[in-house]
Amino acid sequence: MATSSEALTTKAVAGRRSAWRRPWGRHAVRYAVLILAAAVVVLPIYMTVVNSLLAKESIVAYPPKLFPFDPQWGNFRRALDEVPLARYMLNSTIMTGIIVIGQLATSALAAYAFAFLRFPGRNLLFLLFLSTLMVPVEVAIIPNYQTITRLGWLDTYQALTVPFLATAFGTFLLRQHFMTIPRELRDAAAIDGYGHGRFLLYVVLPLSRPVLASLAVFSFLQAWNQYLWPLLVTNNDNMRTVQIGLEGLRGREIDSFNVVMAGTLIAAMPMFAMLVLFQGQLVRGLTAGAVKR
Amino acid sequence: MAVTTGEPLPGVPLPGLVARGLAQLKSLGFGLLFLWPSIILFGAFVFYPLVKATYLGFYESDPLGNQGDFVGLDQYRTVLGGSEFRHALWITFLFTMYTVPPAIVLGLGLAMLANQKLPGISIFRTIFASTVATSVAVAAMMWLTLLNPSTGLVTWLLERAGLPRLNLLNDPDWALFAVSLTTIWLNLGLATIVFLAGLQSIPERLYESARIDGASRLGTFLHVTLPMLSPTLLFVTVIGTILAFESFGQIHILTRGGPLDATTVIVYSIWKEAFQRFNYGVAAVQSVGLFILVLGLTGLQLRFLERRVFYQ
Numbered sequence: 001m002a003t004s005s006e007a008l009t010t011k012a013v014a015g016r017r018s019a020w021r022r023p024w025g026r027h028a029v030r031y032a033v034l035i036l037a038a039a040v041v042v043l044p045i046y047m048t049v050v051n052s053l054l055a056k057e058s059i060v061a062y063p064p065k066l067f068p069f070d071p072q073w074g075n076f077r078r079a080l081d082e083v084p085l086a087r088y089m090l091n092s093t094i095m096t097g098i099i100v101i102g103q104l105a106t107s108a109l110a111a112y113a114f115a116f117l118r119f120p121g122r123n124l125l126f127l128l129f130l131s132t133l134m135v136p137v138e139v140a141i142i143p144n145y146q147t148i149t150r151l152g153w154l155d156t157y158q159a160l161t162v163p164f165l166a167t168a169f170g171t172f173l174l175r176q177h178f179m180t181i182p183r184e185l186r187d188a189a190a191i192d193g194y195g196h197g198r199f200l201l202y203v204v205l206p207l208s209r210p211v212l213a214s215l216a217v218f219s220f221l222q223a224w225n226q227y228l229w230p231l232l233v234t235n236n237d238n239m240r241t242v243q244i245g246l247e248g249l250r251g252r253e254i255d256s257f258n259v260v261m262a263g264t265l266i267a268a269m270p271m272f273a274m275l276v277l278f279q280g281q282l283v284r285g286l287t288a289g290a291v292k293r
Numbered sequence: 294m295a296v297t298t299g300e301p302l303p304g305v306p307l308p309g310l311v312a313r314g315l316a317q318l319k320s321l322g323f324g325l326l327f328l329w330p331s332i333i334l335f336g337a338f339v340f341y342p343l344v345k346a347t348y349l350g351f352y353e354s355d356p357l358g359n360q361g362d363f364v365g366l367d368q369y370r371t372v373l374g375g376s377e378f379r380h381a382l383w384i385t386f387l388f389t390m391y392t393v394p395p396a397i398v399l400g401l402g403l404a405m406l407a408n409q410k411l412p413g414i415s416i417f418r419t420i421f422a423s424t425v426a427t428s429v430a431v432a433a434m435m436w437l438t439l440l441n442p443s444t445g446l447v448t449w450l451l452e453r454a455g456l457p458r459l460n461l462l463n464d465p466d467w468a469l470f471a472v473s474l475t476t477i478w479l480n481l482g483l484a485t486i487v488f489l490a491g492l493q494s495i496p497e498r499l500y501e502s503a504r505i506d507g508a509s510r511l512g513t514f515l516h517v518t519l520p521m522l523s524p525t526l527l528f529v530t531v532i533g534t535i536l537a538f539e540s541f542g543q544i545h546i547l548t549r550g551g552p553l554d555a556t557t558v559i560v561y562s563i564w565k566e567a568f569q570r571f572n573y574g575v576a577a578v579q580s581v582g583l584f585i586l587v588l589g590l591t592g593l594q595l596r597f598l599e600r601r602v603f604y605q
Contacts, residue, residue: 030409037406038420044435044478045423047446051438063449110331119324120317129331132339134591136539138560139584140342142349142567142577147337166334196323225428227542228560232568243430247546250434257438264434268427275426279419286425286483287490 052076052261059258072258079263082252084237088245092224095241098161099223100216107170107215112200114171115178116186132168141232148233159233160241164223170215177211178204217278218285224271242267343584349577358571372578380554381562384469385538388558391473392480393533399477400484400529407485408492418489425482429542436475437547465555468548472556475543480536484529491525527598531591538587559583
């Protein structure tokens with residue numbers, strides 16, 4: 001347990017009144033509390049893993065089994081065979097991909113206009129953009145459902161994505177960052193013959209990679225998690241997203257929730273991968289993005 | 294993207310006003326060149342629906358979901374004053390109270406644990422944040438198993454704690470509690486992340502001076518941590534409330550709004566009216582009600598809590 005000299009002095013000051021004088025002792029208590037808290041937080045996920053590996057006879061045990069002594073990996077195979085889970089995952093991926101790319105594009109364009117261009121009504125328009133943050137998605141679902149039906153878009157990727165391609169939060173986030181880019185850069189680029197389009201593409205966007213990454217991760221999270229809207233606009237098994245598909249799996253396997261839990265874990269995988277790989281961006285996006293879920 | 298119009302003809306100087314007007318028009322056109330995708334999308338899927346929902350509220354719906362007779366404000370009066378909406382409002386209120394304060398307390402606790410300077414702390418940070426990577430549907434499926442009346446872990450734990458064996462999700466007295474438990478767990482990751490960021494933004498020197506002044510741990514928490522964290526607290530309260538008001542997925546999966554409408558929050562009520570009973574008019578009125586409610590509540594929270602917030 002390595003401790004830096006800086007931490008030692010801090011502890012020496014803090015530990016004066018403490019009963020735990022030995023550093024490892026203090027740490028032992030802290031780690032015990034941390035491990036206990038982590039165990040409680042992770043318990044639902046742990047139990048899902050356990051249940052996904054239990055044999056059919058074991059899932060009905062009471063008290064519930066807390067460890068899969070005879071792991072049944074076939075449950076995962078069965079979850080994939082029972083409903084088109086792979087297809088659901090593909091649909092979710094396509095939907096999420098379109099929404100993330102679309103949101104990045106529309107919000108980069110809009111943010112550029114708000115940060116670099118001067119035109120009458122700019123502030124009014126910006127306020128109008130921000131005001132969309134105040135409208136809960138649920139308020140708009142009935143008219144939006146009617147619109148999608150009228151367009152004949154039920155059970156299409158358009159229905160799943162088009163209503164979400166613009167984002168006020170993203171526009172706001174990017175605009176805040178674009179404003180920190182020196183205007184001299186724009187002037188210099190103009191002298192080099194760069195129009196606004198090329199300046200955005202070759203100067204502004206490369207300078208904004210971290211913000212764009214945060215926004216992308218944030219959009220991914222929101223899009224992948226969607227429930228109400230995909231439930232509404234997809235009926236066809238070929239178009240269902242994985243969040244909705246889980247319900248179907250539960251319906252088919254009502255007695256074998258080991259298989260349902262295996263499917264749930266498969267559905268959870270991409271997000272857990274995101275968390276582990278892009279935790280930094282995720283945290284940045286969420287803390288900035290706590291403004292709007 | 295070159296724009297060449299609006300140049301005055303040589304030798305025929307336009308009056309200054311007209312020239313300025315033309316230049317303004319040109320710059321507006323240029324701005325719109327960048328803004329039109331967002332404007333069209335917001336117009337079609339945010340502003341138009343808002344107007345349309347208000348309009349739909351003035352009309353009754355026939356059993357097939359077609360627009361019926363114009364009834365004006367009558368429908369607003371009967372629906373918003375009716376017992377069903379009031380029940381949904383009450384359930385939404387309870388659900389918010391069951392989920393937001395616990396998530397704040399637990400999230401803050403976890404964030405403080407994760408804010409310690411210890412080797413390997415980043416592993417715990419990832420674990421505490423992990424529920425943010427659990428979607429609503431995935432979390433609901435997980436808890437469905439935990440809450441199972443004959444084999445669930447939560448059922449077993451509650452029985453061990455001295456309660457009778459409960460069928461939480463099918464018991465009108467317990468269903469909302471069970472859904473809330475799931476929701477608290479689900480929102481814990483987000484609360485922890487936001488609080489941790491808030492804690493990390495508190496300058497170390499404040500803690501040092503508290504230590505030099507001989508402040509106790511509790512004193513330091515009450516007089517340094519909490520005041521410095523108040524913007525974050527405001528943040529989490531407002532977002533948590535909005536999240537609670539918009540919850541749907543976990544309720545749909547766990548209880549379908551039941552038993553006996555014990556978990557029918559406003560959004561679930563809208564869903565049921567619109568897409569099961571095809572009562573678009575009534576559902577539209579409820580959604581306008583939800584809109585006004587969220588707007589008012591957010592405004593109130595910002596107004597009242599803002600005064601107590603200490604900005605650096």
